Amino acid sequence: MTAGAAAGAGQRRRVGRLERSALAGVLVREIVNFSSYWRATTFSSTVEPTIYLLAFGFGFGALVSRVNGIPYVEFVGTGTVATAVLFSSVFPAMFGTFVKREFQRTYDAILAAPVDTEELVTGEALWIATRAGTYGCVPLLVAMVFGLDPSWGMLVVPFVAFTTGLGWACFGILIASLMSSIENFNYVTSIVVTPLMLVAGTYFPIDALPGWAQVLANLNPLFHCVEIVRHAVFGFEAVDLAHLGAIVLFGLVTWRLAIRRMERRLIQ
């Protein structure tokens, strides 16, 4: 009997893609690591959007009392959810996956285990999205301290924040897999991340912008997140389904692209 026949008999089934146990392995690694740095991350993810909220809310709030019929502090409070989601997903995804790939060689260790690149990328993105879904709610809580009334619709905010975070996490992983030097991330931050953060209807409504900028804003996944969150707080509209569709589409595209590019980096 040959080696192949002996080992093969009952086992030669094709293993599935995206196996739960492989995803669990990647997630457990992240969770165990998180236990050693959660304080710093939680601090910055909480304090940063709060500062934006306070600065804009009270700074501009002194000049502008209401936007589209909403008190300005509440307008910004709901909008900053998207900023919090963006910051807590795209940056950990870009820097984290780059460092794990190039400096810590963590991905070499994980891929030597029964884990494929697709599972690795998906696991990383799910974990980052979970964090973004949680930290994304912080601005709402802060806004509530400043007088925002709770509403049932707010219960969907963590899910919207998670879904948006998933897209931005995959975007960040995609960027990290395209770059061969960590310095290049500065270009992405200045050219992509910062403009998209500002032109998302977070701090000022996009209907005040020129027509072309409004079209561009509609291509900004963050804008759709801002709209759903605001509607979740002040009342849903039919168009929110389209907004959700845009976020899901963004996530699907970046997810597949991130897997493909990361595989090209890791498997040579």
Add this chain to the structure above:
Amino acid sequence: MPPRSAIRLRGVVKTYGAVTAVAGLDLDVPEGTCVGLLGPNGAGKSTTMRLLTAQAIADEGSLEVLGYRLPEDSKQARALMGVAPQLDNLDTTLTVEQNLLVFAYLYRIPRSERKAAIERALEIANLADRRDAKVDALSGGMRRRLLIARALVHRPQLLLLDEPTVGLDPQVRQELWALIDQLRSEGTSILMSTHYIEEAARLADTVTVMAHGRAVATGRPADLVAEHAGREALEVYGPPARLREVEAEALGHGWPTRRTGTSVTILRAEDLDGRAPEGERRPANLEDVFVLLTGEEVE
């Protein structure tokens, strides 16, 4: 019945652009044995290791690991093997125990066996009393032991060791040799790449000497020595001018030689007749074979 192979490579080729890292490699690791992959830096040892975990995909040839064909079924093969890489990729901000816990999950150890598996790995690494220490705080030798124990947490049938003792003190190196020897005696199949001759000579049942991406010789260390370097070597010492003279003389007689920094070694010294120059006779060793076959000097 022929012995089963834990690893079986035939005609494997792997190129990176214009560089051919592996050029038609045949390699066998019979089940339950330790095979040393011996070669100078750049011979293709690390690429071979990456091919075996499908972290590199061969351009040509067939690869079989534990009965699974690569790369198609590499995931099943990876579940049954452990890998200790050359570059330490432990999670340095985690504790010893947390590192093992993460790998217990990555290698899908069932919940009921996880705790026992981690304890066993701590024993192997001899780090039970340092379980709560951060990896950052461990010495180089401890880290390497942990790296190997991490690869053993799921009781793999096959262990890949890439340069397991590179950069370690002689004493630490011997500790690791004892560990590897113990694993082999327990029946784990081992493929160990190394460029330390002594490591291969002591630990490996068979040695495959690699040069320029292919296997240039395979056999038991003693057989390789007998076949390629004979029984005895003659070391002739002297100033550079004298060494050149000896080399010229040997060339004239057709004696095989190798140059080490301070001497010329004439191989197969047992066949020399009375014409042999003055020198020290010693038994031929694996290093002679290595230098003869790879054309490289030993570090």
